[in-house]
Amino acid sequence: MVDKALGGAGLRGQVAGQTALCTVGQTGSGLTYCGYDISELAEKAQFEEVSFLLSRGELPTTTGLADYKAKLKSLRGLPEALKTVLENIPKDAHPMDVMRTGCSMLGNLEMENDFSEANDAIDRMVAIFPSIICYWYRFTHDGVRIETQTDDDSVGAHFLTMLHDKAPSALFEQVMNVSLILYAEHEFNASTFTGRVCASTLSDIHSCVTGAIGTLRGPLHGGANEAAMDLIESFTSADQAEDALMGMLERKDKIMGFGHAIYRESDPRNVIIKKWSEKLAAEVGDDVLYPVSVRCEEVMWREKKLFCNADFFHASAYHFMGIPTKLFTPIFVMSRVTGWTAHVKEQRANNRIIRPSADYTGPDARSYTPIESR
Numbered sequence: 001m002v003d004k005a006l007g008g009a010g011l012r013g014q015v016a017g018q019t020a021l022c023t024v025g026q027t028g029s030g031l032t033y034c035g036y037d038i039s040e041l042a043e044k045a046q047f048e049e050v051s052f053l054l055s056r057g058e059l060p061t062t063t064g065l066a067d068y069k070a071k072l073k074s075l076r077g078l079p080e081a082l083k084t085v086l087e088n089i090p091k092d093a094h095p096m097d098v099m100r101t102g103c104s105m106l107g108n109l110e111m112e113n114d115f116s117e118a119n120d121a122i123d124r125m126v127a128i129f130p131s132i133i134c135y136w137y138r139f140t141h142d143g144v145r146i147e148t149q150t151d152d153d154s155v156g157a158h159f160l161t162m163l164h165d166k167a168p169s170a171l172f173e174q175v176m177n178v179s180l181i182l183y184a185e186h187e188f189n190a191s192t193f194t195g196r197v198c199a200s201t202l203s204d205i206h207s208c209v210t211g212a213i214g215t216l217r218g219p220l221h222g223g224a225n226e227a228a229m230d231l232i233e234s235f236t237s238a239d240q241a242e243d244a245l246m247g248m249l250e251r252k253d254k255i256m257g258f259g260h261a262i263y264r265e266s267d268p269r270n271v272i273i274k275k276w277s278e279k280l281a282a283e284v285g286d287d288v289l290y291p292v293s294v295r296c297e298e299v300m301w302r303e304k305k306l307f308c309n310a311d312f313f314h315a316s317a318y319h320f321m322g323i324p325t326k327l328f329t330p331i332f333v334m335s336r337v338t339g340w341t342a343h344v345k346e347q348r349a350n351n352r353i354i355r356p357s358a359d360y361t362g363p364d365a366r367s368y369t370p371i372e373s374r
């Protein structure tokens with residue numbers, strides 16, 4: 001008999017290991033990276049400081065940050081063989097599949113010789129992931145071969161410049177910075193756990209990240225920001241959104257961008273990205289998407305006590321910055337690669353192969369029937 005508490009409970013509440021990287025739903029606003037509260041990081045830090053923190057364990061000094069950013073800048077170029085692979089991926093491919101293939105190809109071209117060099121591979125991935133997705137997108141959608149070795153100061157600006165062929169406004173760069181910080185790390189979520197399981201077999205770091213990208217792709221995980229966009233842009237007013245949501249709730253539809261496996265009353269990332277989405281709405285003169293999003297939030301709380309997770313207001317924020325919906329989840333990858341790889345290193349530093357057991361629910365022992373007698 002299938003025990004719902006085991007199979008159907010998604011291992012909820014079970015401690016599956018230790019980490020010094022992150023707490024979720026415990027202290028401060030509800031999310032910390034290496035002891036720093038997310039609200040403080042999102043307000044004061046650059047994404048590159050957070051990325052440095054996760055890979056090196058401490059925040060950088062002024063010189064350390066300048067050197068690190070210079071290193072990332074120097075690592076934005078795509079090898080010719082990777083460009084060729086990206087040019088051969090169809091236009092209608094899923095962008096997360098492009099990221100997965102891009103990461104995997106990079107692992108072939110820049111093979112891991114020794115795990116002690118992991119930080120070099122991590123820095124390369126942080127620097128090159130925006131190049132991978134933008135090169136493929138611009139080649140297949142606009143027919144241009146873009147230069148990925150831009151001079152932009154930050155990862156977020158690098159991405160927007162490649163996408164739009166012009167440097168972003170200060171506001172857009174700031175929102176990208178905040179967004180990348182918010183998505184960087186989240187303890188033992190599904191994609192990170194995938195990465196750790198892979199790391200525990202002593203596989204290479206590109207395999208760990210490739211597996212994590214595949215896990216993040218699903219709509220119950222990273223894909224929720226795209227699904228939330230599809231939802232909000234299907235409404236033309238807040239009243240229409242309310243009517244439609246009531247119908248969806250009655251039909252017991254799942255509303256993407258709401259709820260969370262760990263947080264019970266709110267997601268600390270939501271209040272932050274919501275504020276930036278509101279600022280962007282004012283900047284671009286939106287009077288539909290933001291009010292629609294706010295009404296969805298009100299209805300879901302009123303009717304179901306379900307709250308927006310990090311993904312919901314990210315949808316409108318990205319849209320206001322002119323980012324195509326299909327690139328939303330790849331941005332998550334550009335950020336979360338920092339958390340994934342920190343976990344890979346943590347796993348490798350104190351490793352035993354991850355190999356849980358299962359309760360057997362199949363038939364009793366029986367003897368083999370020869371094929372001609374079946």
Ligand SMILES: CC(C)(COP(=O)(O)OP(=O)(O)OC[C@H]1O[C@@H](n2cnc3c(N)ncnc32)[C@H](O)[C@@H]1OP(=O)(O)O)[C@@H](O)C(=O)NCCC(=O)NCCS
Nearest residue numbers: 219220221224253254255256257258259260261309310311
């Ligand atoms: C994130 C998520 C997968 C967590 O799943 P979970 O841990 O199983 O969720 P909970 O245990 O809190 O669910 C409690 C109840 O609320 C319902 N629920 C949870 N999220 C819901 C949503 N977004 N829309 C409608 N109902 C929802 C569940 O179906 C469940 O109902 P039931 O008891 O009748 O089965 C889930 O909330 C979800 O699918 N959200 C939408 C996808 C999403 O935004 N993902 C990004 C996460 S950051």
